[in-house]
Amino acid sequence: xxxxxxxxxxxxxxxxxxxxxxxxxxxxxxxxxxxxxxxxxxxxxxxxxxxxxxxxxxxxxxxxxxxxxxxxxxxxxxxxxxxxxxxxxxxxxxxxxxxxxxxxxxxxxxxxxxxxxxxxxxxxxxxxxxxxxxxxxxxxxxxxxxxxxxxxxxxxxxxxxxxxxxxxxxxxxxxxxxxxxxxxxxxxxxxxxxxxxxxxxxxxxxxxxxxx
Numbered sequence: 466x467x468x469x470x471x472x473x474x475x476x477x478x479x480x481x482x483x484x485x486x487x488x489x490x491x492x493x494x495x496x497x498x499x500x501x502x503x504x505x506x507x508x509x510x511x512x513x514x515x516x517x518x519x520x521x522x523x524x525x526x527x528x529x530x531x532x533x534x535x536x537x538x539x540x541x542x543x544x545x546x547x548x549x550x551x552x553x554x555x556x557x558x559x560x561x562x563x564x565x566x567x568x569x570x571x572x573x574x575x576x577x578x579x580x581x582x583x584x585x586x587x588x589x590x591x592x593x594x595x596x597x598x599x600x601x602x603x604x605x606x607x608x609x610x611x612x613x614x615x616x617x618x619x620x621x622x623x624x625x626x627x628x629x630x631x632x633x634x635x636x637x638x639x640x641x642x643x644x645x646x647x648x649x650x651x652x653x654x655x656x657x658x659x660x661x662x663x664x665x666x667x668x669x670x671x672x673x674x675x676x677x
Contacts, residue, residue: 466591467538469643473651475502482525484510489558512566522573534585535574537567541610545602563610578630588618590636625663634665
């Protein structure tokens with residue numbers, strides 16, 4: 466999903482900056498190459514570090530001159546293991562990269578947009594659709610990261626009336642429609658409808674649905 470958002474951004478803006486979650490759990494979405502995208506400015510990010518989050522925002526401002534919109538895309542990786550097979554390193558990576566990182570980054574972006582009294586913060590959750598008919602170990606880690614991001618997003622949306630910038634949430638269950646989902650996200654953002662502030666948009670079955 467991260468790659469789909471980047472590809473869609475390349476169609477709509479002259480240049481943009483992007484930082485991907487490190488590929489420390491063999492997440493193919495985080496390491497997918499994007500050839501032929503000269504408009505993409507790649508930036509480094511260590512999600513588990515609050516200092517890295519601050520450095521990332523400063524680097525983006527230096528390269529772009531200003532940040533008008535920020536899109537945070539959460540695609541929790543699956544770790545299918547039985548409880549006794551969990552590895553401490555995997556737990557630390559999941560918590561640092563796929564839970565803590567979003568809090569640190571949103572904190573910095575919120576402070577920036579609040580200071581500017583303008584901007585758009587979009588939080589995107591792309592969930593893995595449940596697979597049926599397969600006997601395998603349960604995904605013990607992915608759902609935790611998903612629910613953390615969902616709760617954090619809902620909290621930001623609830624606080625949006627008090628902020629001088631836009632906050633929007635997006636989610637979709639169908640992982641096969643990444644390109645359509647990305648196009649829908651940018652369509653909503655470009656409409657600039659003030660009444661959409663604080664709303665959570667749910668995408669599925671070829672159309673977009675939204676609600677609080």
